[in-house]
Amino acid sequence: MDKRSKIYVAGHRGLVGSALRRKLESKGYANFIFRTHRELDLTNQQAVNEFFEQERPEYVFLAAAKVGGILANSTYPAIFIYENLMIEANIIHASYKYGIKKLLFLGSSCIYPKMAPQPLKEEYLLTGPLEETNEAYAVAKIAGIRLCKHYNQQYGTNFISVMPTNLYGPNDNFDLETSHVMPALVRKFHEAKVNNQPEVIVWGTGKPFREFMHVDDMAGACVYLMESFNADDIGEFVNIGVGKDITIGELAELIKEIVGFEGKIKLDTSKPDGTPQKLLDITKLNSLGWKARIALNDGIEQTYDWYQSQIK
Ligand code: GDP
Numbered sequence: 429m430d431k432r433s434k435i436y437v438a439g440h441r442g443l444v445g446s447a448l449r450r451k452l453e454s455k456g457y458a459n460f461i462f463r464t465h466r467e468l469d470l471t472n473q474q475a476v477n478e479f480f481e482q483e484r485p486e487y488v489f490l491a492a493a494k495v496g497g498i499l500a501n502s503t504y505p506a507i508f509i510y511e512n513l514m515i516e517a518n519i520i521h522a523s524y525k526y527g528i529k530k531l532l533f534l535g536s537s538c539i540y541p542k543m544a545p546q547p548l549k550e551e552y553l554l555t556g557p558l559e560e561t562n563e564a565y566a567v568a569k570i571a572g573i574r575l576c577k578h579y580n581q582q583y584g585t586n587f588i589s590v591m592p593t594n595l596y597g598p599n600d601n602f603d604l605e606t607s608h609v610m611p612a613l614v615r616k617f618h619e620a621k622v623n624n625q626p627e628v629i630v631w632g633t634g635k636p637f638r639e640f641m642h643v644d645d646m647a648g649a650c651v652y653l654m655e656s657f658n659a660d661d662i663g664e665f666v667n668i669g670v671g672k673d674i675t676i677g678e679l680a681e682l683i684k685e686i687v688g689f690e691g692k693i694k695l696d697t698s699k700p701d702g703t704p705q706k707l708l709d710i711t712k713l714n715s716l717g718w719k720a721r722i723a724l725n726d727g728i729e730q731t732y733d734w735y736q737s738q739i740k
Pocket of ligand 1: 496497498499538562594606607608609610612613629630631632636638676699700701702703
Protein backbone atom coordinates (compact mmCIF):
# COMPACT_ATOMS: atom_id res chain seq x y z
CA MET A 429 0.00 0.00 0.00
CA ASP A 430 1.26 3.48 -0.66
CA LYS A 431 -0.26 6.69 0.61
CA ARG A 432 -2.23 7.24 -2.62
CA SER A 433 -3.60 3.70 -2.84
CA LYS A 434 -7.36 3.54 -3.19
CA ILE A 435 -8.63 1.89 -0.02
CA TYR A 436 -12.13 0.65 0.68
CA VAL A 437 -12.97 0.19 4.37
CA ALA A 438 -16.20 -1.81 4.50
CA GLY A 439 -18.01 -1.01 7.75
CA HIS A 440 -16.23 2.30 8.36
CA ARG A 441 -18.74 3.50 10.95
CA GLY A 442 -18.48 0.49 13.24
CA LEU A 443 -16.12 -0.18 16.13
CA VAL A 444 -13.44 -1.81 13.96
CA GLY A 445 -13.95 0.08 10.69
CA SER A 446 -13.84 3.49 12.37
CA ALA A 447 -10.61 2.54 14.16
CA LEU A 448 -9.08 1.38 10.87
CA ARG A 449 -10.04 4.67 9.30
CA ARG A 450 -8.45 6.65 12.16
CA LYS A 451 -5.27 4.59 11.99
CA LEU A 452 -4.95 4.83 8.20
CA GLU A 453 -5.60 8.58 8.23
CA SER A 454 -3.05 9.11 10.99
CA LYS A 455 -0.46 7.32 8.87
CA GLY A 456 -1.14 9.61 5.91
CA TYR A 457 -3.39 7.47 3.72
CA ALA A 458 -5.83 9.75 1.99
CA ASN A 459 -7.58 8.00 -0.89
CA PHE A 460 -10.58 6.29 0.71
CA ILE A 461 -13.87 4.92 -0.42
CA PHE A 462 -16.63 4.65 2.16
CA ARG A 463 -20.27 3.66 1.82
CA THR A 464 -22.87 3.74 4.55
CA HIS A 465 -25.29 0.86 4.96
CA ARG A 466 -27.98 3.00 3.39
CA GLU A 467 -25.83 3.77 0.34
CA LEU A 468 -24.70 0.18 -0.25
CA ASP A 469 -26.40 -2.99 0.95
CA LEU A 470 -23.49 -5.43 1.24
CA THR A 471 -25.84 -8.43 1.30
CA ASN A 472 -26.90 -7.53 -2.27
CA GLN A 473 -24.51 -9.15 -4.72
CA GLN A 474 -25.47 -7.03 -7.70
CA ALA A 475 -25.07 -3.81 -5.76
CA VAL A 476 -21.65 -4.90 -4.47
CA ASN A 477 -20.45 -5.85 -7.97
CA GLU A 478 -21.62 -2.53 -9.41
CA PHE A 479 -19.85 -0.68 -6.62
CA PHE A 480 -16.55 -2.52 -7.28
CA GLU A 481 -16.85 -2.04 -11.02
CA GLN A 482 -17.37 1.68 -10.59
CA GLU A 483 -14.91 2.43 -7.80
CA ARG A 484 -12.16 -0.12 -8.48
CA PRO A 485 -10.59 -0.17 -5.01
CA GLU A 486 -7.00 -1.43 -4.77
CA TYR A 487 -7.09 -2.51 -1.11
CA VAL A 488 -10.06 -3.74 0.91
CA PHE A 489 -10.48 -3.94 4.69
CA LEU A 490 -13.50 -6.17 5.28
CA ALA A 491 -14.70 -4.89 8.65
CA ALA A 492 -18.41 -4.91 7.83
CA ALA A 493 -20.33 -7.54 9.78
CA LYS A 494 -23.50 -8.18 11.68
CA VAL A 495 -22.19 -8.29 15.25
CA GLY A 496 -23.65 -8.53 18.72
CA GLY A 497 -23.19 -9.80 22.24
CA ILE A 498 -24.12 -13.13 23.72
CA LEU A 499 -27.87 -12.43 23.92
CA ALA A 500 -28.23 -10.99 20.40
CA ASN A 501 -26.25 -13.89 18.93
CA SER A 502 -28.34 -16.54 20.60
CA THR A 503 -31.66 -14.80 19.89
CA TYR A 504 -31.14 -14.01 16.19
CA PRO A 505 -28.92 -16.83 14.82
CA ALA A 506 -30.53 -16.80 11.37
CA ILE A 507 -29.81 -13.11 10.91
CA PHE A 508 -26.22 -13.52 12.11
CA ILE A 509 -25.39 -16.43 9.81
CA TYR A 510 -27.21 -15.10 6.75
CA GLU A 511 -25.99 -11.52 6.79
CA ASN A 512 -22.39 -12.40 7.54
CA LEU A 513 -22.22 -15.10 4.87
CA MET A 514 -23.69 -12.76 2.27
CA ILE A 515 -21.42 -9.81 3.14
CA GLU A 516 -18.27 -11.96 3.04
CA ALA A 517 -19.16 -13.88 -0.10
CA ASN A 518 -20.12 -10.72 -1.99
CA ILE A 519 -17.08 -8.65 -1.04
CA ILE A 520 -14.54 -11.47 -1.35
CA HIS A 521 -15.89 -12.58 -4.72
CA ALA A 522 -16.02 -9.00 -6.06
CA SER A 523 -12.47 -8.42 -4.80
CA TYR A 524 -11.36 -11.40 -6.88
CA LYS A 525 -13.49 -10.46 -9.88
CA TYR A 526 -12.29 -6.87 -10.01
CA GLY A 527 -8.66 -7.74 -9.34
CA ILE A 528 -7.96 -5.91 -6.08
CA LYS A 529 -4.36 -6.08 -4.83
CA LYS A 530 -4.93 -7.20 -1.24
CA LEU A 531 -7.83 -7.81 1.14
CA LEU A 532 -7.92 -8.13 4.90
CA PHE A 533 -10.79 -10.16 6.35
CA LEU A 534 -11.67 -9.81 10.03
CA GLY A 535 -12.99 -12.82 11.89
CA SER A 536 -13.35 -13.38 15.60
CA SER A 537 -11.96 -15.54 18.39
CA CYS A 538 -15.34 -17.31 18.66
CA ILE A 539 -14.39 -19.44 15.63
CA TYR A 540 -12.51 -21.84 17.93
CA PRO A 541 -14.02 -25.00 19.42
CA LYS A 542 -15.60 -24.45 22.83
CA MET A 543 -13.34 -26.94 24.59
CA ALA A 544 -10.10 -26.26 22.71
CA PRO A 545 -6.97 -26.01 24.88
CA GLN A 546 -5.97 -22.50 25.96
CA PRO A 547 -4.34 -20.35 24.73
CA LEU A 548 -5.98 -20.89 21.35
CA LYS A 549 -3.53 -21.60 18.57
CA GLU A 550 -4.47 -20.98 14.94
CA GLU A 551 -4.20 -24.72 14.24
CA TYR A 552 -7.15 -25.52 16.56
CA LEU A 553 -9.64 -24.28 13.99
CA LEU A 554 -12.25 -26.94 13.18
CA THR A 555 -11.01 -29.48 15.71
CA GLY A 556 -14.21 -29.68 17.79
CA PRO A 557 -17.78 -28.43 18.39
CA LEU A 558 -18.41 -24.68 18.71
CA GLU A 559 -19.92 -22.72 21.60
CA GLU A 560 -23.73 -22.85 21.13
CA THR A 561 -24.45 -19.18 21.97
CA ASN A 562 -22.59 -17.85 18.93
CA GLU A 563 -22.38 -20.83 16.61
CA ALA A 564 -24.20 -19.09 13.76
CA TYR A 565 -21.80 -16.16 13.75
CA ALA A 566 -18.78 -18.44 14.14
CA VAL A 567 -19.78 -20.66 11.21
CA ALA A 568 -20.11 -17.56 9.00
CA LYS A 569 -16.67 -16.31 10.09
CA ILE A 570 -15.11 -19.72 9.48
CA ALA A 571 -16.63 -19.63 6.00
CA GLY A 572 -14.96 -16.23 5.49
CA ILE A 573 -11.55 -17.63 6.43
CA ARG A 574 -12.01 -20.52 4.06
CA LEU A 575 -13.24 -18.25 1.26
CA CYS A 576 -9.99 -16.28 1.52
CA LYS A 577 -7.91 -19.45 1.71
CA HIS A 578 -9.55 -21.13 -1.27
CA TYR A 579 -9.59 -18.00 -3.45
CA ASN A 580 -5.87 -17.64 -2.74
CA GLN A 581 -5.38 -21.30 -3.57
CA GLN A 582 -7.40 -21.40 -6.77
CA TYR A 583 -7.08 -17.86 -8.11
CA GLY A 584 -3.78 -16.68 -6.63
CA THR A 585 -5.43 -13.76 -4.81
CA ASN A 586 -3.79 -12.06 -1.82
CA PHE A 587 -6.48 -12.24 0.87
CA ILE A 588 -5.30 -12.13 4.50
CA SER A 589 -7.46 -13.22 7.46
CA VAL A 590 -7.07 -12.04 11.05
CA MET A 591 -8.89 -13.27 14.17
CA PRO A 592 -9.16 -10.53 16.78
CA THR A 593 -10.00 -11.21 20.39
CA ASN A 594 -12.87 -9.35 22.15
CA LEU A 595 -12.51 -5.70 21.13
CA TYR A 596 -13.71 -2.51 22.78
CA GLY A 597 -13.37 1.24 22.29
CA PRO A 598 -15.07 4.24 20.66
CA ASN A 599 -18.08 3.66 18.38
CA ASP A 600 -18.95 0.39 20.09
CA ASN A 601 -22.60 -0.59 20.51
CA PHE A 602 -23.74 0.47 23.99
CA ASP A 603 -27.28 -0.94 23.72
CA LEU A 604 -27.81 -3.07 26.82
CA GLU A 605 -29.66 -5.89 25.06
CA THR A 606 -27.41 -6.38 22.03
CA SER A 607 -23.96 -5.18 23.10
CA HIS A 608 -20.88 -7.03 24.29
CA VAL A 609 -19.93 -7.09 27.94
CA MET A 610 -17.47 -4.16 27.97
CA PRO A 611 -19.77 -1.41 26.62
CA ALA A 612 -22.70 -2.88 28.57
CA LEU A 613 -20.85 -2.66 31.88
CA VAL A 614 -19.41 0.81 31.19
CA ARG A 615 -22.94 2.03 30.60
CA LYS A 616 -24.53 0.14 33.50
CA PHE A 617 -21.98 1.38 36.04
CA HIS A 618 -22.19 4.93 34.72
CA GLU A 619 -25.99 5.01 34.88
CA ALA A 620 -26.00 3.41 38.33
CA LYS A 621 -23.57 6.07 39.54
CA VAL A 622 -25.46 9.08 38.18
CA ASN A 623 -28.83 7.68 39.32
CA ASN A 624 -27.53 6.66 42.77
CA GLN A 625 -28.63 3.07 42.29
CA PRO A 626 -27.57 0.56 44.98
CA GLU A 627 -26.43 -2.20 42.60
CA VAL A 628 -25.41 -3.16 39.08
CA ILE A 629 -26.49 -6.43 37.48
CA VAL A 630 -23.75 -8.47 35.82
CA TRP A 631 -24.88 -11.42 33.70
CA GLY A 632 -23.83 -15.00 34.37
CA THR A 633 -21.57 -16.32 37.12
CA GLY A 634 -18.76 -13.78 36.60
CA LYS A 635 -16.39 -16.74 36.20
CA PRO A 636 -15.77 -16.91 32.44
CA PHE A 637 -12.45 -15.52 31.27
CA ARG A 638 -12.24 -13.03 28.41
CA GLU A 639 -9.35 -11.27 26.73
CA PHE A 640 -9.95 -7.61 25.87
CA MET A 641 -8.11 -5.51 23.34
CA HIS A 642 -8.54 -1.83 22.59
CA VAL A 643 -9.68 -1.45 18.99
CA ASP A 644 -6.90 1.09 18.22
CA ASP A 645 -4.33 -1.59 18.99
CA MET A 646 -6.13 -4.01 16.75
CA ALA A 647 -6.34 -1.43 13.91
CA GLY A 648 -2.59 -0.87 14.32
CA ALA A 649 -1.99 -4.60 13.89
CA CYS A 650 -4.21 -4.78 10.79
CA VAL A 651 -2.53 -1.84 9.04
CA TYR A 652 0.90 -3.22 9.95
CA LEU A 653 0.03 -6.61 8.43
CA MET A 654 -1.45 -5.06 5.29
CA GLU A 655 1.64 -2.89 4.82
CA SER A 656 4.25 -5.55 5.44
CA PHE A 657 2.93 -9.02 4.62
CA ASN A 658 1.20 -11.11 2.00
CA ALA A 659 -1.16 -14.06 2.45
CA ASP A 660 1.72 -16.48 1.86
CA ASP A 661 3.71 -15.03 4.80
CA ILE A 662 0.77 -15.31 7.17
CA GLY A 663 -0.71 -18.71 6.38
CA GLU A 664 -4.43 -19.34 6.77
CA PHE A 665 -4.94 -16.60 9.38
CA VAL A 666 -3.34 -14.94 12.38
CA ASN A 667 -4.74 -14.31 15.88
CA ILE A 668 -4.74 -10.72 17.13
CA GLY A 669 -4.80 -10.41 20.89
CA VAL A 670 -3.00 -9.12 23.95
CA GLY A 671 -2.08 -12.52 25.42
CA LYS A 672 -3.78 -11.95 28.80
CA ASP A 673 -7.32 -12.47 30.05
CA ILE A 674 -9.40 -11.69 33.14
CA THR A 675 -12.67 -12.98 34.57
CA ILE A 676 -15.92 -11.14 33.99
CA GLY A 677 -16.05 -10.59 37.77
CA GLU A 678 -12.63 -8.90 37.68
CA LEU A 679 -13.66 -6.84 34.67
CA ALA A 680 -16.77 -5.66 36.54
CA GLU A 681 -14.63 -4.62 39.54
CA LEU A 682 -12.24 -2.74 37.27
CA ILE A 683 -14.99 -0.83 35.46
CA LYS A 684 -16.72 -0.11 38.76
CA GLU A 685 -13.52 1.50 40.02
CA ILE A 686 -12.84 3.50 36.85
CA VAL A 687 -16.41 4.81 36.72
CA GLY A 688 -16.40 5.51 40.45
CA PHE A 689 -19.53 3.56 41.37
CA GLU A 690 -19.75 2.78 45.08
CA GLY A 691 -22.64 0.32 45.24
CA LYS A 692 -22.75 -3.45 44.86
CA ILE A 693 -22.34 -5.91 42.01
CA LYS A 694 -25.13 -8.49 41.67
CA LEU A 695 -24.83 -11.56 39.46
CA ASP A 696 -27.81 -12.64 37.33
CA THR A 697 -27.14 -16.34 36.82
CA SER A 698 -30.27 -16.77 34.69
CA LYS A 699 -28.21 -15.22 31.87
CA PRO A 700 -25.72 -17.37 29.90
CA ASP A 701 -21.99 -17.47 30.62
CA GLY A 702 -21.02 -18.47 27.11
CA THR A 703 -17.68 -20.10 26.52
CA PRO A 704 -15.57 -20.55 29.70
CA GLN A 705 -12.41 -19.03 28.21
CA LYS A 706 -11.11 -17.82 24.84
CA LEU A 707 -7.57 -16.60 25.24
CA LEU A 708 -5.69 -16.30 21.97
CA ASP A 709 -2.19 -17.59 21.46
CA ILE A 710 -0.33 -14.64 19.96
CA THR A 711 3.01 -16.31 19.23
CA LYS A 712 2.49 -16.00 15.48
CA LEU A 713 1.54 -12.30 15.68
CA ASN A 714 4.56 -11.57 17.86
CA SER A 715 6.84 -13.44 15.50
CA LEU A 716 5.55 -11.21 12.70
CA GLY A 717 6.90 -8.30 14.77
CA TRP A 718 3.77 -6.85 16.39
CA LYS A 719 2.71 -6.36 20.03
CA ALA A 720 -0.25 -4.63 21.71
CA ARG A 721 0.48 -1.36 23.53
CA ILE A 722 -2.67 -0.12 25.22
CA ALA A 723 -3.06 -1.32 28.84
CA LEU A 724 -6.56 -2.45 29.83
CA ASN A 725 -6.93 0.24 32.47
CA ASP A 726 -6.00 3.05 30.07
CA GLY A 727 -8.19 1.62 27.34
CA ILE A 728 -11.25 1.45 29.60
CA GLU A 729 -10.65 5.00 30.87
CA GLN A 730 -10.42 6.27 27.30
CA THR A 731 -13.58 4.37 26.33
CA TYR A 732 -15.44 5.73 29.35
CA ASP A 733 -14.39 9.30 28.42
CA TRP A 734 -15.62 8.71 24.87
CA TYR A 735 -18.93 7.31 26.14
CA GLN A 736 -19.48 10.32 28.37
CA SER A 737 -18.72 12.69 25.48
CA GLN A 738 -21.41 10.97 23.41
CA ILE A 739 -24.23 11.14 25.93
CA LYS A 740 -23.86 14.85 26.71
P1 GDP B 1 -19.07 -13.45 24.30
O1 GDP B 1 -17.65 -13.08 24.57
O2 GDP B 1 -19.32 -13.87 22.89
O3 GDP B 1 -19.60 -14.47 25.28
O4 GDP B 1 -19.98 -12.13 24.41
P2 GDP B 1 -20.31 -11.01 25.51
O5 GDP B 1 -19.27 -9.95 25.48
O6 GDP B 1 -21.71 -10.59 25.23
O7 GDP B 1 -20.29 -11.74 26.93
C1 GDP B 1 -19.11 -12.07 27.60
C2 GDP B 1 -19.40 -12.53 29.01
O8 GDP B 1 -19.81 -11.40 29.80
C3 GDP B 1 -20.53 -13.56 29.15
O9 GDP B 1 -20.14 -14.50 30.14
C4 GDP B 1 -21.70 -12.72 29.65
O10 GDP B 1 -22.64 -13.47 30.38
C5 GDP B 1 -20.96 -11.73 30.55
N1 GDP B 1 -21.71 -10.50 30.87
C6 GDP B 1 -21.87 -9.99 32.13
N2 GDP B 1 -22.64 -8.89 32.10
C7 GDP B 1 -22.96 -8.67 30.80
C8 GDP B 1 -23.74 -7.67 30.14
O11 GDP B 1 -24.31 -6.76 30.76
N3 GDP B 1 -23.82 -7.76 28.78
C9 GDP B 1 -23.20 -8.75 28.07
N4 GDP B 1 -23.30 -8.76 26.73
N5 GDP B 1 -22.49 -9.73 28.67
C10 GDP B 1 -22.36 -9.69 30.02
